[in-house]
Amino acid sequence: MSQQSSPTVFSAGLDIMEMYKPKPDRVKEFWTTLQDVWLALYGSSFPTVAAINGHSPAGGCLLSLCCEYRIMCPNYSIGLNETKLGIVAPKWFMSSMLGAIPYREAELALTSGRMFSTDEALKIGLIDEVASDKADAIAKSEKFLSQFAKIHPIARKLTKLNLRHSALEWMQENKELDLNIFISFVGQPIVQKSLEKYLEGLKAKQAK
Ligand SMILES: CCCCCCCCCCC/C=C/C(=O)SCCNC(=O)CCNC(=O)[C@H](O)C(C)(C)COP(=O)(O)OP(=O)(O)OC[C@H]1O[C@@H](n2cnc3c(N)ncnc32)[C@H](O)[C@@H]1OP(=O)(O)O
Numbered sequence: 484m485s486q487q488s489s490p491t492v493f494s495a496g497l498d499i500m501e502m503y504k505p506k507p508d509r510v511k512e513f514w515t516t517l518q519d520v521w522l523a524l525y526g527s528s529f530p531t532v533a534a535i536n537g538h539s540p541a542g543g544c545l546l547s548l549c550c551e552y553r554i555m556c557p558n559y560s561i562g563l564n565e566t567k568l569g570i571v572a573p574k575w576f577m578s579s580m581l582g583a584i585p586y587r588e589a590e591l592a593l594t595s596g597r598m599f600s601t602d603e604a605l606k607i608g609l610i611d612e613v614a615s616d617k618a619d620a621i622a623k624s625e626k627f628l629s630q631f632a633k634i635h636p637i638a639r640k641l642t643k644l645n646l647r648h649s650a651l652e653w654m655q656e657n658k659e660l661d662l663n664i665f666i667s668f669v670g671q672p673i674v675q676k677s678l679e680k681y682l683e684g685l686k687a688k689q690a691k
Pocket residue numbers: 489491492494495496497498499500538540541542543564565568570571572573574664665668669685686688689
């Protein structure tokens with residue numbers, strides 16, 4: 484469950500202003516912080532559930548995909564919409580999605596940057612359950628977690644971490660490479676132009 488200033492947003496994803504005209508003194512910390520959050524959450528030895536009580540685009544969707552189970556409240560949207568911004572979901576965003584939905588669904592979703600409604604997300608397996616509201620999402624999360632009381636904790640932890648091993652190992656060994664790819668990608672004028680247009684679209688939507 485994320486605590487947001489907006490009651491309708493689980494997470495709006497990465498701060499686009501950090502990628503639009505990125506400041507050289509901040510960009511490294513920005514991206515490595517995200518890598519570290521992913522490593523900690525995707526690689527957590529604890530069972531994890533995302534109770535998604537609001538919209539969850541891109542980085543928001545990624546946070547929920549780090550968890551083993553996703554419960555979402557009705558009438559929100561979720562997805563890796565990077566291509567809609569003219570950017571590309573990094574390899575580890577994609578592998579996180581592939582841990583939840585079949586390759587074919589992921590390919591269609593990622594290439595189109597599709598955002599799914601709660602019901603659509605349930606249908607393709609991007610989320611596991613729908614909750615009627617925040618309290619129900621918490622109750623359902625507790626129910627999911629309680630099943631592990633009967634499972635040996637070491638057996639559960641080793642099973643989870645073995646399943647996630649190759650993605651985690653790739654990141655541990657390639658943090659620097661991944662950072663350099665990010666910096667050179669967002670530095671391209673064509674990418675900056677796309678982000679500018681996307682931000683203008685957000686402002687225009689808000690002005691209506
Ligand atoms: C070859 C391989 C190379 C790979 C290299 C890597 C490439 C880079 C990878 C980067 C991965 C990026 C991940 C991301 O997370 S990108 C961010 C994606 N997020 C979005 O698209 C969300 C956009 N926002 C919305 O859809 C809506 O705002 C939202 C549904 C979240 C809320 O709607 P609501 O109506 O409640 O609010 P407003 O739209 O009016 O927005 C309010 C203000 O907030 C600003 N805003 C919203 N989201 C963001 C954001 N993510 N970053 C910055 N600012 C954001 C919006 O502009 C409004 O601002 P103002 O009040 O100032 O006008």
